[in-house]
Amino acid sequence: MVNCSGTTMKGTPRMNYQLIALDLDGTLLNSRKELPEDAVRAIREVCAAGKTVVFDTGRAVPELAEQIALLPEVRYAIFCSGAGLYDTREKKAFGLQPIPAAQTERILSVSRTKDIMPQLVLADRDVIQASHMEQLEHYNMGVYRPMYEKAMTLVPDIYAFAESCKEPYLKINLYHAEVAERIRTRAQLETPDLELVYSEISSLECSARGVSKGSGLERLCGLLDIPLEACIAVGDADNDIPMLRAAGLGIAMGNAPDYVKTAADRIVSDQDHGGCTEAIMMLVKN
CATH class of the missing domain: 3.40.50.1000 (HAD superfamily/HAD-like)
Structure with a gap:
């Protein structure tokens, strides 16, 4: 101050x-x-x-x-x-400092039930579902389109990828279509084992405890x-x-x-x- x-x-x-x-x-x-x-x-x-x-x-x-x-x-x-x-x-x-596997499962189980674009972040790549690239504006991320087109690894099904991937995630971003739904998602995921922080217009960042x-x-x-x-x-x-x-x-x-x-x-x-x-x-x- x-x-x-x-x-x-x-x-x-x-x-x-x-x-x-x-x-x-x-x-x-x-x-x-x-x-x-x-x-x-x-x-x-x-x-x-x-x-x-x-x-x-x-x-x-x-x-x-x-x-x-x-x-x-x-x-x-x-x-x-x-x-x-x-x-x-x-x-x-x-x-x-990756997210524990049990918390990753919790995050994705909640995400599956909502209108959310998950972004899975590993040490060397970012992964999103290919169909979501066409919906960036819907998830209030249109301004990032040029960067996403260069940087993202695209997969057909983000949840199938998560089930098969053996590497830990450093962060999971949950991009919502509506701010109100982000608030509800945070309430569902609140736990001492996760750091949950708002970012962008309607995103929720999920990280390991203490990160x-x-x-x-x-x-x-x-x-x-x-x-x-x-x-x-x-x-x-x-x-x-x-x-x-x-x-x-x-x-x-x-x-x-x-x-x-x-x-x-x-x-x-x-x-x-x-x-x-x-x-x-x-x-x-x-």
Whole structure:
């Protein structure tokens, strides 16, 4: 929170911040899902100054291909909302925290009875049912169509695939046609053994207990020997709240809902007006 002098209670302008964790959708990317040139320049500038930039995103690795190719300076990504870490240079996922098999069965048994598009996320691929690609707008995911066409693995029957697949899932996204139905699905799935978080317009993210963007940031910082208080986190949505609270300085985008802004220490401009670039440059201005 910001005090009356404009200095944050948790983050301080005098802190020597070493790392910034960036959400992608709604934060680093603009509303057209583009990576603005000013943000690219800012990331390159702070990396050249010896700072560390990481992606901390709900996306899976295949969905990061464009950003990784454009920004080789960003070595690490926290993906699947904290369920895995990824070394972009080694092209290697590590530190995986999958959903227990019993909970996967519960999630899919509920999903079968509803108008839902499940997305099954493994360490190396995203899987959706082929027929759902024609219904992305119905599930409020039409803006992601170009990325989905490149990144998704399509199967004829998502439930048949789940029954035959022996690999664990890092995350299961349940895309609903209606927000009200998402609320009912969450109520059915609530258990201490799962982390359930709203994302997008009508999606429900299902992860293993204790998994969040904040826990992922904590694990990566431990490996890099960077204190959490020397980190900045930037985000705009429900699933960003844990990392905003975990970091030394949590920054909410101007397009974030009020309850996300309340969880942050500072607020910057929105995703279409340089907000993320403003946050990135705090690494070298402080």
